[in-house]
Amino acid sequence: MNAPAHTESLRRPVPAACLDALRERFADRLSVAEAVREHHGRDESPYPPMLPDAVVFAQSTEEVAAVARLCNEHRVPLIPYGAGSSIEGHLLAIQGGISIDLSQMNRLLVVNAEDLTATAQAGVTRKQLNEEIRDTGLFFPIDPGADASLGGMAATRASGTNAVRYGTMRENVVSLTVVTADGRIVRTASRARKSSAGYDLTRIFVGSEGTLGIITEVTVRLYPQPEAVSAAICNFPSLNDAVQSVIEIIQMGVPVARVEFMDEAAVRSVNLHSKLTLRETPLLVFEFHGSPAGVQEQAEIVQGITADHGGMDFEWAERPEDRSRLWAARHAAYFAGLQLRPGCRASTTDVCVPISRLADCVRETVDELDRASFPYTIVGHVGDGNFHVLMLLDPDNQAQWRESETINHNLVRRAIAADGTCTGEHGIGLHKMQFMAEEHGEDALALMRSLKHAFDPNNILNPGKIINW
Amino acid sequence: MNAPAHTESLRRPVPAACLDALRERFADRLSVAEAVREHHGRDESPYPPMLPDAVVFAQSTEEVAAVARLCNEHRVPLIPYGAGSSIEGHLLAIQGGISIDLSQMNRLLVVNAEDLTATAQAGVTRKQLNEEIRDTGLFFPIDPGADASLGGMAATRASGTNAVRYGTMRENVVSLTVVTADGRIVRTASRARKSSAGYDLTRIFVGSEGTLGIITEVTVRLYPQPEAVSAAICNFPSLNDAVQSVIEIIQMGVPVARVEFMDEAAVRSVNLHSKLTLRETPLLVFEFHGSPAGVQEQAEIVQGITADHGGMDFEWAERPEDRSRLWAARHAAYFAGLQLRPGCRASTTDVCVPISRLADCVRETVDELDRASFPYTIVGHVGDGNFHVLMLLDPDNQAQWRESETINHNLVRRAIAADGTCTGEHGIGLHKMQFMAEEHGEDALALMRSLKHAFDPNNILNPGKIINW
Known part of the structure; x- marks a missing residue:
């Protein structure tokens, strides 16, 4: 598959003075090795890699700020890199420049268990966060499948299987620390659960894909681990029956924690890949969170609705290990599909x-x-x-x-x-820029562009992504 | 009480050509009458009125756009007016100009019951919305007490008693129609429940208090009316006991729909004002939403927690009319307090x-x-x-x-x-501008200011509010 044809011509030179200054500050945490650049010039998208000129491994917000100041001074593109799991070409260095790798910023800074919040450096991944807070009785629900970094998840407004109940990164980021294009360090909000104190800087940076600022710390909402969890699979005679069931469940206000659809081919692929024996029809996988009685009540309502639409008997995954296997299989659907x-x-x-x-x-x-x-x-x-x-x-x-x-x-x-969107959770990156005008209209794009110009006047932050300059 | 001393000197003249053009288009829907201007130059804040030069009663988004174009051309301040219930001086015409009254834009445009959304003109109030959708089995939960307009509630990021369960306007606005400073009409988002398609224009305008654009239509989330509702009052020996109970309830993840605190003086005031006989101690008022069994379960957990903190027996308000009386009294706390x-x-x-x-x-x-x-x-x-x-x-x-x-x-x-905010739900207006730098820091304010400059380069939209130009 081809990267956009115009990209090579857009590469901006990185002045030697800039590279020298970076080398002086970062020593062996600056790399120009081909393998390192290649690793940082790709993501999970189908595009071939587009390499940055150098990679800096940052270890603090202050270091990120120093790199931003330098890049801004020299008009050098600066692309933040977390776990590399984006899938729309977000990370490709189409104009060259510096990839700033935040994976060494991987410390959980503070857990405010009483307030149900945690603050972590941007390179902390969602699995690491949940591992480290396990003893608190709390958990972080956003689960995009990949073990993405919290900074990357905020930057793409990620969500996933739990969003139907717990919302997306839009609802679950409380506050961010962000480095601006000119290297200032800004905290976007307090830890108050709500605020009407001026413009919503947090939501401006959530979903901005590294084009408005570089997220270095993330404060997220946590939730009490549910007292009871149960999961179930329900097979349907047709795709339409499955979907109609979901519509009724949502309209009833049943607080399902997850409800995932797979078509017959997807079921076949996960059976092959994960050695499961799911019946190969369109199916829904449910998860219920709550008190034991609440979970049972939700399940009964849902069973009633699915039965009305030809749903076959619920197959329960009661034990934690069975649920883990089931969700691991669901999360592997991408790789399972490839194996077909x-x-x-x-x-x-x-x-x-x-x-x-x-x-x-x-x-x-x-x-x-x-x-x-x-x-x-x-x-x-x-x-x-x-x-x-x-x-x-x-x-x-x-x-x-x-x-x-x-x-x-x-x-x-x-x-x-249908009054929907080109992307529910993956973001725009390179691949969906062509749809922005169709979805938003030129006047809305003009507002977005004016925001980009205001926050990044030299167009150094992940340039050429989301909208054209 | 005195309005800010500098205000008179900031008044900008409204050119006769601008007024003439407005009069030609709006005829008797343009008013320069003292009484009308006085009504539109005040809100529920303690400031004395600051009158606009004229008031326009708009009936459509296109009319708002025409007024914006004219005001932008003539550099005339333009202040949107909904229900007049803001309380921080948001509506005061400190630089003169035009107040654009949206109260005649009061049509509910469409209810998408299957999608749990409704779209209304900005002048529709929350009570009107709930009245008009009552037969759908759905409701709109955000309840700031006053019967505010949806446009005004979005503009101040309002919330109120139900926010603990249902969130604020930040979480419950799906999409907006906004008129920009130069009179373009922009829809900020589709009706999809989630999207990663570029910058979050919706959240940029929510909470912007009329300074970035004029909200003319609001699409909000609706919720199924709960099958069961119950409310209860619990008295406590001290304020601290009441607050500690709430902390534990939230940390347990009990999905209370409302939990409101009143101190002894507030209880005395509502007893006097609303002819109630509440015991005059610090108290909490709870409301529970859910299935009958779910509501009972929540109430039992909450009763256990409050008892641990010296909470006296729950007094139940089971009948809808008792609940209505109780919440009406709580909402009247402002006026009840005045009567003390x-x-x-x-x-x-x-x-x-x-x-x-x-x-x-x-x-x-x-x-x-x-x-x-x-x-x-x-x-x-x-x-x-x-x-x-x-x-x-x-x-x-x-x-x-x-x-x-x-x-x-x-x-x-x-x-x-304490890592909190100067305003949870009332907004900045005039009165809290002095706290913005303390809360956000100068670098964050600089970002907000650059956003204002980008979206409203002539500073016509509710000038002098939120941040200084």
């Missing part, structure tokens, strides 16, 4: 629509996919109206890549026509 | 702190208030760490006004030192 077609690369869609439009949107998409020249799987965070098509493509077949891009574009058009 | 000192005016504080710091913050504040020369009451949305002191002042006594300002400032400093 050995040697393939995947292109993933990410639309999100109002739930009343979900069934139509999925059905029309399936109609189109069934005529495609490549196999596919569908998984979805259907409680939010968000689903992903994994299109399994021959990496050497440009025609197939174009075909997938057309299908993705048609799907995005369908989602926008 | 006939002829007084009130100054209200609004800090919000992390809940672990709430008890100390309230206690230190009470120590200071007990030495003051005026009476006071305290009510609080304590589940969020937010409480209000109603200071009952002699309007002719400037020394008392200064004393109250000192106490408020000390309280704000205490809240900021």
